[in-house]
Amino acid sequence: MxxxxxxxxxxxxxxxxxxxxxxxxxxxxxxxxxxxxxxxxxxxxxxxxxxxxxxxxxxxxxxxxxxxxxPKSFLSKEASHVEGFAKECAVVTHYRLKNDPNGGGVIVDPDAKLEEELIVRPTSxxxxxxxxxxxxxxxxxxxxxxxxxxxxxxxxxxxxxxxxxxxxxxxxxxxxxxxxxxxxxxxxxxxxxxxxxxxxxxxxxxxxxxxxxxxxxxxxxxxxxxxxxxxxxxxxxxxxxxxxxxxxxxxxxxxxxxxxxxxxxxxxxxxxxxxxxxxxxxxxxSDDQGLVLPPKLAPIQVVIVPIYKGDEQLNLIKEKIDPLVKALKKQGVSVKFDISENQSPGFKFAEYELKGVPIRLAIGNRDIENGTIELARRDTREKMSLPFDGIEQVVVDTLHDIQEKIYAKAFAFRESNTHEVNTWEEFQTKIEAGGFLSAHWDGTPETEEKIKELTKATIRCIPLGVKKEVGKCVLTGEPSEHRVIFARTY
RNA sequence: CGGGGUGUAGCGUAGCCCGGUAUCGCGCUUGGUUUGGGACCAAGAGGUCGUAGGUUCGAAUCCUGCCACCCCGACCA
Incomplete structure (x- = not known):
């Protein structure tokens, strides 16, 4: 790998x-x-x-x-509902298997056919x-x-x-x-x-x-x-x-x-x-180093990696870390103190970055002597050496800060990738670069379909609380009362 | 479901054109030395070559069907 x-x-x-x-x-x-x-x-x-x-x-x-x-019959009771889901339903037709008389495997028992087929729910x-x-x-x-x-x-x-x-x-x-x-x-x-x-x-x-x-x-x-x-x-x-x-x-x-x-x-x-x-x-x-998880959803919020030579140093580290782990857990922070010996600290650093753990603490002999600990945050990949005393509060504050910063970053990204467009030429150019396009639309399904054919972009939504604004449809030039949001989708 | 590509050890691969039972790296096991950004040495274990047929004395290699995955379309949360 x-x-x-x-x-x-x-x-x-x-x-x-x-x-x-x-x-x-x-x-x-x-x-x-x-x-x-x-x-x-x-x-x-x-x-x-x-x-x-x-x-x-x-x-x-x-x-x-x-x-x-x-039951299959249920699905057909609402006409447009069945039309929307019929093409992607898994259907149960039999309730029993039997040994294949011609071979080693099992086959569907033709005698066990259901009176009415059952649909595996696509929605309930x-x-x-x-x-x-x-x-x-x-x-x-x-x-x-x-x-x-x-x-x-x-x-x-x-x-x-x-x-x-x-x-x-x-x-x-x-x-x-x-x-x-x-x-x-x-x-x-x-x-x-x-x-x-x-x-x-x-x-x-x-x-x-x-x-x-x-x-x-x-x-x-x-x-x-x-x-x-x-x-x-x-x-x-x-x-x-x-x-x-x-x-x-x-x-x-x-x-x-x-x-x-x-x-x-x-x-x-x-x-x-x-x-x-x-x-x-x-x-x-997430980034090219791996996952970036918001602290509120991260299974492990803080990982602590010890760096040591021999049991004596590890014991010194444990003496300092065990109470910190307890204190953090008491505050509702999920912590993993990774004392596994089969991987080097460098490996662990990379591994926990890949898994998106928001905060990593590293502590070694040097820190024990200086009364410090290293804190690395996943979102910015910044590392800083901090006094050990008071680190508990720093961790708690940093978790909050990471939660806010990654939201702010995602928000800024969306803002800089949302554009108002007013002409068809502009629409075609901008859609290639991705993002949300805010544009006028004449309100007809035909135009929406045509735009999809031409650009692969669909109307994501008519935003709630959209401003009334007199305009012309970006494709047809027909009158429009407000903008809608276009984008290419997953 | 259409067009293109790929399938070889847990993962990534060489070998395929030109047929002779499979290469290398990572990982794994054991022992030892290491540990501040993906450690090193030594000894091991691990394979129905996607699958089912066919051709052949002999198939990872040639032929056919099927399956899965990836990319591009159509469909969708």
């Missing part, structure tokens, strides 16, 4: 793939398009889950679990709404605020670790409400939660907006999204929150009796983020 990573400039996607593997986050499995999330990668996901789950609970949601299999709206029908009778049963953590399967043609896998982990919230306004408020609230999570935990700035009809979730009336800009200038959809209107209520006949004794369909929402966020996290901050 060569020691250094391919550089981002050289080959961005190779850099990404290599980084995911070498940082021990995930690897491909025997099944095409499916990935094995390794312990280090999974512990980052667990931290994400924990933070999101807390936010869901704080806003009144509870977790439940619905099955992996959906249909199954959940079929349950909601039984759960909801009165306005007193509303709102129903449920989330589930699950795996889903979408049989994608082309997959990439974390960014697009055939099976992925996610959460999907499914809520039911008595009024349209309440459902829209819920949709917007969850978008806010996603944005807050992305920005405060992932240190990744996101653009909040609404999808155009072309990009809308199959079965939704309105799709809200957060969009992030990656270092190679491509956009990544990081989370979506859908206002479902009464579409699923009508498809599954979910009605409730209001206070006024009137029967009406309930209003729905659904919202989700997936392990794709791992991909976003990796690409948002």
């Amino acid at each position: 060569s020691k250094s990573l391919p550089s981002r400039a050289e080959n961005y996607s190779e850099w990404y793939n290599e980084l995911v593997k070498r940082a021990d986050l995930a690897e491909n499995s025997a099944v095409r398009g499916c990935m094995i999330i390794k312990p280090y990668g999974y512990s980052i996901w667990e931290k994400m889950q924990r933070a999101l789950d807390d936010m869901f609970k704080e806003t009144g949601h509870t977790n439940a679990y619905f099955p992996l299999f959906i 709206e249909t199954l959940i709404w079929s349950s909601y029908k039984n759960w909801i009778q009165s306005y007193r049963d509303l709102p129903l605020l449920i989330n589930q953590w699950a795996n889903v399967v979408r049989w994608e043609m082309r997959t990439r670790l974390f960014l697009r896998t055939a099976e992925f982990l996610w959460q999907e919230g499914h809520t039911a409400h008595a009024t349209k306004k309440e459902a829209i408020d819920e949709t917007e609230q969850m978008l806010e939660i996603y944005a807050e999570f992305a920005e405060t935990f992932m240190a990744m700035p996101v653009l909040k907006g609404i999808k155009t009809a072309n990009e809308r979730f199959a079965g939704a009336e309105e799709t809200y999204c957060i969009e992030a800009l990656m270092q190679d200038g491509k956009a990544l959809q990081a989370g979506t929150s859908h206002f479902l209107g009464q579409n699923f209520a009508k498809a599954f006949d979910v009605k409730f009796l209001s206070k006024e004794n009137k029967l009406d369909y309930v209003w729905g929402t659904s919202w989700g983020v997936s392990t794709r966020l791992m991909g976003a996290l990796i690409m948002a901050h």
Whole structure:
């Protein structure tokens, strides 16, 4: 294995793939398009889950679990929904294998064919709404605020670790409400939660907006999204929150009796983020040396590397470090004191940089004599020799500082890669360099499609709170009332 | 799913054109010396050459099918 990573400039996607593997986050499995999330990668996901789950609970949601299999007939009940997902569904047709009479292996038992095929869920709206029908009778049963953590399967043609896998982990919230306004408020609230999570935990700035009809979730009336800009200038959809209107209520006949004794369909929402966020996290901050993790999501926040000759020196170091480790843990900092002997300090330095550990402390004989310790921060790769006394507070402060600095860096990157464009020539030139383009659009799906054909750029969103501005469509010159955001995407 | 490329030890590779059971480096094991940016010496272990067929006395090498991965398109969270 060569020691250094391919550089981002050289080959961005190779850099990404290599980084995911070498940082021990995930690897491909025997099944095409499916990935094995390794312990280090999974512990980052667990931290994400924990933070999101807390936010869901704080806003009144509870977790439940619905099955992996959906009867085929359910999927077809909402017309646009089935149209959106039909092409990428895994289907269970049999329930038994048997020994192959002609050979050593096993074959599908033709006698064990299912009456009705089962779909491996690509998303759970249909199954959940079929349950909601039984759960909801009165306005007193509303709102129903449920989330589930699950795996889903979408049989994608082309997959990439974390960014697009055939099976992925996610959460999907499914809520039911008595009024349209309440459902829209819920949709917007969850978008806010996603944005807050992305920005405060992932240190990744996101653009909040609404999808155009072309990009809308199959079965939704309105799709809200957060969009992030990656270092190679491509956009990544990081989370979506859908206002479902009464579409699923009508498809599954979910009605409730209001206070006024009137029967009406309930209003729905659904919202989700997936392990794709791992991909976003990796690409948002990491560099040619490896991962750069925000302290709030780093499984190990501080690693301490001893440098010593013989047990006597190691014992002196341990005497100083053991209390520091305790004190840091008490403050909620996750620390690893790496006294493994089989690797040199230099190796450990490189290894923990690859894994994105935010702070590294190194201490050797020299420091013991001088009463110092070396602190290296992953984000800037700065190293400084500091007094040992008081290092605990410096570490805590530096973790906060790293969290802020990497956000600021990502924010500055997005700002310098977001451009207002007013002519088609400008659009074509600028899109080649990547980034978000803010431009006028005539509001028609045809123009959106045409622009995609010509430039591979799609409308990422109509930003929330976009300013009214009289303008002309960048392609057709037709009148437009506000700008929208274009980008090339993952 | 279309076009192009690749598959040899855990990883990276040589050998393939021109057929004779596989090269080197990293990693791994054991022992010793080391340790302030990916340590060194010595001795070892590790291979159905992606897979299934075919041609041949003999296949990593030639032929065919299949599978997987990478790059570029279409589809998508």
